[in-house]
Amino acid sequence: MNAPANQKVTASHLQRDAYLYIRQSTIRQVFENSESTKRQYDLRQRAIALGWQPESVIVIDSDLGQSGASAVDREGFQRLVTEVGLGRAGIVLGLEVSRLARNSTDWHRLLEICALTDTLILDEDGLYDPSHFNDRLLLGLKGTMSEAELHVLRSRLRGGIENKARRGELRIPLPIGLVYDHTGRAVLDPDQQVQNAIGKFFKTFEEIGSASGTVKLFRREGWKFPRKLRKGPGKGEMVWGELEHSRALQLLHNPRYSGAFVFGRTRHLKRQPQDQWHTFLPDAHDGYITWEQFQRNLRRLDENSQANGADRCKRPAGEGPALLQGLAICGVCGKRMTIRYHTRQTRLVPQYVCQRDGIARGEPLCQSIPGQSIDEAISQLLLKKVTPLAMEVTLAVQHELQARQNEADALRKQQVERASYEAELARSRFMKVDPNNRLVADSLEAEWNDKLRALTESQNLYTLHREQDSAVVNDSVRSEILEMATNFPRLWNDPCVTDQDRKRIIRLVVEDVTLSVGETITTQIRFKGGMTETLQLPRPLRAWQLRQTDPKVIDAIDQLLDDLTDGQVANRLNLEGMRTGEGLEFTGNLVARIRRAYAIRPRYDRLRARGLLTQTELARELGVARVTVRTWRNHGLLKAHPYNDKNECLYDRPGEDRPIKQMGVKLKDRSQDLDVVSERTEKVQHEA
Incomplete structure (x- = not known):
């Protein structure tokens, strides 16, 4: 048999603190079920009666208004487990097991830690030592019953909600643009601006076929869109601002805009397919679009999303x-x-x-x-x-x-x-x-x-x-x-x-x-x-191949080189409106490059083939200096043909009717200016 309560409490327990854990499930219970809260605080006297000093009894009541279904958001319970695990607690007090935890995982974890640290547990029914098998078995049964009680309560509430949802009478928060009238029926928002803004949104999406494109059009045209404040001092008020992409997707995925009442569309924050919805009542109230249009919008969104998937067949233009x-x-x-x-x-x-x-x-x-x-x-x-x-x-x-x-x-x-x-x-x-x-x-x-x-x-x-x-x-x-x-x-x-x-x-x-x-x-x-x-x-x-020069241009260059230099050929082609394969105007360098690429004979070779002499060859034949040849060319006594854009020339061979002596006589018969030029020429020749 279990030892009496006064025999379970030892000196080692009294040397440690006593922790009183107080919790109510909701804030409403805190204010309305005040008697339950008072009974929990009264357990402090039980700890004093067992031998703990008043200053050694620590009250943890920071979890008032928190559900016991999980320990995730319960700061007070986490603190309690920490103190027990560090060996600072001699006893843990709670009005009943459901106050400490309604989850078997949290409850049995607390029992394990209490057994390891030799910590007692006290509720309204008695005192337990988790290190003893019978006490631990009884505490385990109480924890299981507490969790089962929570399940029964939830089932009752859920059953009532689902039964009301089947009739379409469950009042759930409505999206923007829909409100409840005095009879509890969902109707369109009486604000005409709200109706027109939402109607314009769905019509624009029907035309564009893209949520992102619809948002861009609203922003470009300066159209405002309504939304309700979900928190803060202005909670529930309607404000107007820019349409956001996330808001657009919410509107397109919400079947309430088609006039349908749905329930059970999401489970654990995950959207379920239509065949798994708990309740679906089409045409339950007025909507902004038809159910067929809602389904069509969803298909277009799915097609648009395929742009990031395996098949891009339906991505927006x-x-x-x-x-x-x-x-x-x-x-x-x-x-x-x-x-x-x-x-x-x-x-x-x-x-x-x-x-x-x-x-x-x-x-x-x-x-x-x-x-x-x-x-x-x-x-x-x-x-x-x-x-x-x-x-x-x-x-x-x-x-x-x-x-x-x-x-x-x-x-x-x-x-x-x-x-x-x-x-x-x-x-x-x-x-x-x-x-x-x-x-x-x-x-x-x-x-x-x-x-x-x-x-x-x-x-x-x-x-x-x-x-x-x-x-x-x-x-x-x-x-x-x-x-x-x-x-x-x-x-x-x-x-x-x-x-x-x-x-x-x-x-x-x-x-x-x-x-x-x-x-x-x-x-x-x-x-x-x-x-x-x-x-x-x-x-x-x-x-x-697209950048190749037109064959007609190549033929024209070949013909023009008989009489013109590269730069002169370029000017003639530009005047006739011809262009390179890249659509550019011709230059002397471009003509030279094309000439080399297509192996077109340069003008120098053409003139040499006609028997023309270089300046050196002509000077040797005439028996004069090269500078004299240039001087005579400048005065028109020799016929020269330029072969490049640097004014370098080839010369016709002098005929028998123009011997050297006759050239000298003609030079003497020139004007005084020409004599001066001749003297300068002789001087340069002598110096040479």
């Missing part, structure tokens, strides 16, 4: 010029092809690459196909296919532009109305305050000024965007749209149409495009509905 982004399939392995861009003459040129195995396993690229010619062929094919539907599409575009303008104008106008209301409310507060109470009056006056500034900014923004919108859709724009209805190629090639818009148009009619390269590029287009078409395209020229 990007801003690059590659028309087949996400649509190109490798004709060799059947996998999706990615895109690389190269810059050629300040222009981005796409290249479709099958590189998945190369990235995953380091293998060579499966295929790499230049995409410029493919995109051009797809564009021409699309113009042929889409032209019959151009009128209907254009009229729909015109109607959509007008609808967007009206919705945006109404949204901004409501922002001005709200700012005006808040400014008037601030003015009313300021007018009601006692002017002598400057501490309050100054604060309210500053608030009024802030609201007036916000009102002015809203009005200016509204005016600015209204002018811009009127410039976007006016009579001239409408006439241009109607004119494009019969000329879809003009619309497609319009510089104002972005690459992103062209990709969206292609995705409306094209399912995918399979590419394979051989002697030609085989392009198999699969349209929506199953129709296919195959194109055989020539392989594009390589980069070095």
Whole structure:
């Protein structure tokens, strides 16, 4: 049999402190169930009666208002376990086991530590020594019953909640834009600005198809979006600010906006598939979108997220010029092809690459196909296919532009109305305050000024965007749209149409495009509905081939070198509008480089082949100095032909009708200036 309580308490126990642990599950219980709290504090007298001094009884009550289901957030319980483990506790007091723990793991861990440190446990029923088998067995049973009691309580509460949820009567927090009316039914927020903002959000996502794109459009247009404060002094109040991407995803994933009542959509903070929801009641209340539209939005989000997954077939249209982004399939392995861009003459040129195995396993690229010619062929094919539907599409575009303008104008106008209301409310507060109470009056006056500034900014923004919108859709724009209805190629090639818009148009009619390269590029287009078409395209020229000089330019250089130097040839080519393979103007150096690359005879060799002499050869034949030859050339006595841009020349051989003596006689018959030149020439010759 167990020893009496007074025999379990020894001197070693009394030398250590007594720890009284007090806990209530909720703050409400602390205030309403005060008798239970009082009974727990009264256990202090039991410790004193067993022999502990009053100053040795330590009360731990920091866990008031904390559940005993876990020890994670219970600072007081963790402190208690620490003191017991350090051997500072002689006894642990609690009104009942459920006060210490309602979790078997926490409870048995405390029993193990108490047994190791020889610490007693006392509750309202008696005193226990965990190192004794019978006491420990009894404490273990009490802990199991306490945990079972918690399970029963939870089951009762959960059953009531689930039963109410099955009827759709459970009041759970509603997302922004939905409120409960006086009957407890979920209805649309009566605030028209809130309704319009949320309605505009879903409509914009329907048009763009991307949550990120929707957020960017809201920020670019200056549209505000509502949210409720979840904490702080203004908890529950509605504020307006910029739309965030996380907020956009929350709206798109929440089925309440479709008018459906759902319960059990998440378990342990993880979203469950629809077939595992506890309750699903479609059309339970009014919504901003239909259930079909909600499902369609989720599918588009899943398709967008595949851009980061294994298959990029449905990623949103990007801003690059590659028309087949996400649509190109490798004709060799059947996998999706990615895109690389190269810059050629300040222009981005796409290249479709099958590189998945190369990235995953380091293998060579499966295929790499230049995409410029493919995109051009797809564009021409699309113009042929889409032209019959151009009128209907254009009229729909015109109607959509007008609808967007009206919705945006109404949204901004409501922002001005709200700012005006808040400014008037601030003015009313300021007018009601006692002017002598400057501490309050100054604060309210500053608030009024802030609201007036916000009102002015809203009005200016509204005016600015209204002018811009009127410039976007006016009579001239409408006439241009109607004119494009019969000329879809003009619309497609319009510089104002972005690459992103062209990709969206292609995705409306094209399912995918399979590419394979051989002697030609085989392009198999699969349209929506199953129709296919195959194109055989020539392989594009390589980069070095694209930079080759036109053969006509080479022939022109060959002909012009008979009469002109490299620099003169370059000037003549530029005057005739000819350019290099890279689109540059010609220079003397470029002509020389082309001449050497294509083995064109230089002008020097051409002149030598005609029998022309160098300056040295002619001076030797005439029996004069080289400088004399240059002087006679400068005075027109010798005919020279320049062979480069440095004015270096070759000379015609003197004929029999122009002997050396006759040249000397002619020189003597010149004017005085020419005599002076001759004297200088002789002097230079003598010095030489």
